[in-house]
Amino acid sequence: MDAAQTYADLRQFPAALKLYDRVLDIKPNDADVMASKAGIYQAQGNLQEAARFLSAINEQSRSEDTFDMKIAQLRLERNYSEAIRLLQARLAQFHFNAE
Numbered sequence: 001m002d003a004a005q006t007y008a009d010l011r012q013f014p015a016a017l018k019l020y021d022r023v024l025d026i027k028p029n030d031a032d033v034m035a036s037k038a039g040i041y042q043a044q045g046n047l048q049e050a051a052r053f054l055s056a057i058n059e060q061s062r063s064e065d066t067f068d069m070k071i072a073q074l075r076l077e078r079n080y081s082e083a084i085r086l087l088q089a090r091l092a093q094f095h096f097n098a099e
Helices: 002-009 013-026 031-044 047-054 064-076 080-092
Strands: none
Touching (some): 064 080
8 A cells, every 4th residue: 555655645646546446456445545545536636536435434433544534525525514513523532531
């Protein structure tokens, strides 16, 4: 997956997408890989395809990076109310001691 990220950093998106597809062949439905692939589509301006890969991401997602990618998607779509709802739901999961 590091090679795919390197291609993405170099803005060689077709090569990065091919590598992410290979990883998804091995680990189907891996949320982190799908979020990384969505990031490529966001960089290309293809928000519809990015949304398809992020559809299963919610406030209970384990990876902070994956969750952040979902929030970025919602911001790019200008769906601020859903972004706020997800952020508030995620924050409610954590109990902070006020001392």
